[in-house]
Amino acid sequence: MDSIGVLMACPMNAYLEQELEKRFRLFRFWQVPQKPQFLKEHAASIRAVVGSSVAGADAELIEALPRLEIVSSFSVGLDKIDLGKCREKGIRVTNTPDVLTEDVADLAIGLCLAVLRRICASDKYVRSGKWKKGDFRLTTKFTGKTVGIIGLGRIGTAIAKRAEAFNCPISYNSRTEKPDCKYKYYPSVVELASNCHILIVACPLTPETRHIINREVIDALGPKGVLINIGRGPHVDEPELVSALVEGRLGGAGLDVYEHEPEVPEELFGLENVVLLPHVGSGTVETRNAMADLVLGNLEAHFTNKPLLTPVV
Amino acid sequence: MAPNSPFINFPNSTVHSSQVPITPLESWLPMASRAAPPPLPRRPPPRVLLLRHPHHFSLLDRPLPDGFRFLKPWESPLPLDGFLSSAEARSAEAILTSARAPVTADLLRRLPEVRLVISTSAGHNHIDLAECRRRGIAVAGAGDTKSEEVADLAVGLLIDVLRKVSASDRYVRRGLWSSEGEFALGSKLGGKRVGIVGLGRIGLEVAKRLEAFGCAISYNSRKKKPHISYPFYSNVHELATNCDVLVICCGLNEQTHHMINREVLLALGKEGVIVNIGRGPIINEKEMVQLLVQGELGGAGLDVFEKEPYVPEELLGLDNVVLSPHAAVLTPETVSNLCDLIIGNLEAFFSNKPLLSPVLDE
Numbered sequence A: 001m002d003s004i005g006v007l008m009a010c011p012m013n014a015y016l017e018q019e020l021e022k023r024f025r026l027f028r029f030w031q032v033p034q035k036p037q038f039l040k041e042h043a044a045s046i047r048a049v050v051g052s053s054v055a056g057a058d059a060e061l062i063e064a065l066p067r068l069e070i071v072s073s074f075s076v077g078l079d080k081i082d083l084g085k086c087r088e089k090g091i092r093v094t095n096t097p098d099v100l101t102e103d104v105a106d107l108a109i110g111l112c113l114a115v116l117r118r119i120c121a122s123d124k125y126v127r128s129g130k131w132k133k134g135d136f137r138l139t140t141k142f143t144g145k146t147v148g149i150i151g152l153g154r155i156g157t158a159i160a161k162r163a164e165a166f167n168c169p170i171s172y173n174s175r176t177e178k179p180d181c182k183y184k185y186y187p188s189v190v191e192l193a194s195n196c197h198i199l200i201v202a203c204p205l206t207p208e209t210r211h212i213i214n215r216e217v218i219d220a221l222g223p224k225g226v227l228i229n230i231g232r233g234p235h236v237d238e239p240e241l242v243s244a245l246v247e248g249r250l251g252g253a254g255l256d257v258y259e260h261e262p263e264v265p266e267e268l269f270g271l272e273n274v275v276l277l278p279h280v281g282s283g284t285v286e287t288r289n290a291m292a293d294l295v296l297g298n299l300e301a302h303f304t305n306k307p308l309l310t311p312v313v
Numbered sequence B: 001m002a003p004n005s006p007f008i009n010f011p012n013s014t015v016h017s018s019q020v021p022i023t024p025l026e027s028w029l030p031m032a033s034r035a036a037p038p039p040l041p042r043r044p045p046p047r048v049l050l051l052r053h054p055h056h057f058s059l060l061d062r063p064l065p066d067g068f069r070f071l072k073p074w075e076s077p078l079p080l081d082g083f084l085s086s087a088e089a090r091s092a093e094a095i096l097t098s099a100r101a102p103v104t105a106d107l108l109r110r111l112p113e114v115r116l117v118i119s120t121s122a123g124h125n126h127i128d129l130a131e132c133r134r135r136g137i138a139v140a141g142a143g144d145t146k147s148e149e150v151a152d153l154a155v156g157l158l159i160d161v162l163r164k165v166s167a168s169d170r171y172v173r174r175g176l177w178s179s180e181g182e183f184a185l186g187s188k189l190g191g192k193r194v195g196i197v198g199l200g201r202i203g204l205e206v207a208k209r210l211e212a213f214g215c216a217i218s219y220n221s222r223k224k225k226p227h228i229s230y231p232f233y234s235n236v237h238e239l240a241t242n243c244d245v246l247v248i249c250c251g252l253n254e255q256t257h258h259m260i261n262r263e264v265l266l267a268l269g270k271e272g273v274i275v276n277i278g279r280g281p282i283i284n285e286k287e288m289v290q291l292l293v294q295g296e297l298g299g300a301g302l303d304v305f306e307k308e309p310y311v312p313e314e315l316l317g318l319d320n321v322v323l324s325p326h327a328a329v330l331t332p333e334t335v336s337n338l339c340d341l342i343i344g345n346l347e348a349f350f351s352n353k354p355l356l357s358p359v360l361d362e
Helices: A014-023 A035-045 A059-064 A083-089 A101-116 A119-127 A154-164 A189-194 A215-221 A238-246 A285-303 B055-059 B080-085 B105-110 B129-135 B147-163 B165-173 B176-180 B201-211 B236-241 B262-268 B285-294 B332-350
Strands: A005-008 A025-028 A046-051 A070-073 A092-094 A147-150 A170-173 A198-201 A226-229 A252-255 A274-276 B007-010 B013-016 B047-050 B069-071 B094-097 B116-119 B138-140 B193-197 B216-220 B245-248 B273-276 B299-302 B321-323
Touching: A005 A014, A014 A025, A014 A285, A025 A035, A035 A046, A046 A285, A059 A083, A070 A285, A083 A092, A092 A285, A101 A119, A101 A154, A101 A198, A101 A226, A101 A252, A101 A274, A101 B147, A101 B165, A119 B147, A119 B165, A119 B321, A147 A154, A147 A189, A154 A170, A170 A189, A189 A215, A215 A226, A215 A238, A238 A252, A274 B165, B055 B332, B080 B105, B094 B332, B105 B129, B116 B332, B129 B138, B138 B332, B147 B165, B147 B201, B147 B245, B147 B273, B147 B299, B147 B321, B165 B176, B193 B201, B193 B236, B201 B216, B216 B236, B236 B245, B236 B262, B262 B273, B262 B285, B285 B299
Parallel strands: A005 A025, A005 A046, A046 A070, A070 A092, A147 A170, A147 A198, A198 A226, A226 A252, A252 A274, B047 B069, B047 B094, B094 B116, B116 B138, B193 B216, B193 B245, B245 B273, B273 B299, B299 B321
Antiparallel strands: B007 B013
16 A cells, blocks of 8 residues: 555644554655645656645535545544535545543633632642742632533533533533423523623634634623634634733633644633633643544445544545 | 501601511510520630741731730740740630740740640641640641642652652653663553552642552551551551552651651561651651662662751762752642631630540540
8 A cells, every 4th residue: 555645734633644644655744845836746656635724625626636535633623624626526534523522521620620729820829939928819619600601512521521520501502402401501602601601612613603703702601601612713812811810801811723733813812811822722641542543444445445433525 | 557467667667568678576575574695705815825936927917816915925025034934925725836936845834824736747747746735725737738738749759759759750851862862661550559658638639649649558556547458557567568659648656756667667668668748757768768879778768867957968869869958738729728727726715615626545
């Protein structure tokens, strides 16, 4: 299989890169000095693209790769892949569901605790020597707080299960109400935000959910409300979020994703009611290895004419 | 008036029976035949010595409760020692204290009228319980008010250490995500074997939470708990050998002092993580710091230290350690519940009712 050309869209995982190199003819798109030139030269041999949450396969790239058969994403999110184009051309698409569900849900709760209990801010307080001068101020209890989840899929459900262990009443908004669900459903995100203390974004990014967290929702969440985003940066109208936090109109935020990663609005750097993570939702050794194995397994299956492990298209 | 009429002939008016409040039969009897009500206790308000400024009340701008006389050493021109010898102090019937003001045998000897000690702390290693027992002094603690909050912080610290939350937050704020690229990967919480040291109220709340994250719980306690299905290890070293994470939830006493030492931590291993929301001296801090610095211990989430507020310098530069300023209980909800509990205990004790949160010998 080492004559099969695989284009890796961006750096994502050393182990995956290594293995792709071993098994296929690997092209590292980010190292290419002149992309149009490169594509002219090598497009004919590229039969697979490996993408991630950072870069995938948009319409332009798909059009430039006439022999593309499969896009295997090192992520569960598919927002960087033109799924319509793939369907149109009969290109298969796979992602990495399930293996990262727990890590992302764990981090969502970790962010709730870090923001409400000011864990990062108090760690900084201790490191700066301020504890010697006086105690840290009162923070906010997490147990029992109402949690609203946008998107009750695999990740949303896992977040709910964890929050329940803290006696948090759970409510949610989804495209459709889930039958046999014990959590309270709100038909709109604004209504959900008005009725919860902590709002967690856990839905996929689609044209419909872009900026699902807008000024109206932020106002509904209010000066004591907390927003946790472990979805995608574009779920949130970032400038609105930043001004709400800076002006105290929103109580706090725990963010793992941003509109223009790795750029993070600097106005947030001085706020202690905000926790800023560098897109590490699935960022554990165990899970990244499992994701890499899924990508490799899917490619292997495709090129040996076996059923794909986690197909989306 | 006709018999069975609904109207009752009162001296100054006629009233329909539905307007008359129902009164017990005895009150219709002539005064002399009724049992005399017990005399109201005529006593001055109970005197309560505040060993420290009652910051739980002042944090919330709550006044101290009526019905008690609070003795405040800081308002006296005398130094504390002199104040304790004064007639005023010696009249104290109750002591309200916190973790930072020990109630020693010596103190109790100087205050012979004391019958009740109330502490706002979850732990009671700062109270000479044996002496209280000997003198028939009742002791009340923080009860259940703090358990959830402490457990929340234990979980928060553990997630932070494993997933490098504080360290990555620092990384982002320094602008390094843009310039240096991805931060180091963390370690998955799910599937970790967590050993709870001390399965009391707090330990149980920690266990319940971590189970939801897919952790496998086991524990060590003075005695195996009946009706608990988590695996029990009779000593902490064995627990550490069979776990990836240790969460210290026990009280501090002679047996638990420096119970977590070099051997236990080495058994936990190079990838092992320790979380301490109990008391600093349960861990041999010097040995733990050395192992962390040498890379023999994976990480630590610490809310308590041997000599608060002093934290060993060596820890300040480590990314695999999360430091918390003894903040396990610092939210308005819990502080308010604690104030209610203090008042509740005082009122109960001085009206001869059972304490709301007695400190029982476990």
